Amino acid sequence: MQSVQDAQQALRRLVIVRWVALADLVLLIVLLTASFAGNEGMVSIFGLAHGVVFLILLAIIGMGALEKLWSWWFLVATIVTTGPPGAFAGEVIITRKAREYLASSGQGTTATVEPGQGD
16 A cells, blocks of 8 residues: 555455455356256356456456556456455455555544445
8 A cells, every 4th residue: 555545445446346256256156056057048147147247356456456556466366266265365355454554544444445335
């Protein structure tokens, strides 16, 4: 984090990452269930949906890395773990670091965005 504003922006963006990763996880579970059940119609529908949401997740995380809200390891972890596991782990780590930065800069937790508060 380079500034208080960067930390606050990262926290706001991480709320979006969390929700998109959750949607991706749900779609992945449904896709795997349909695949194991041998339902090819559902696999084609949910496979496409999962793929689109996964690309959106990568785009959001990649944009955050380009904006220097976090480093590139977050994107790599998300790709390597095929989405949700890496996204959730990175979100937890970066949220903790951003809150620590805000606390050390005298902003405390009042400047953070809690889940459900939006932008």
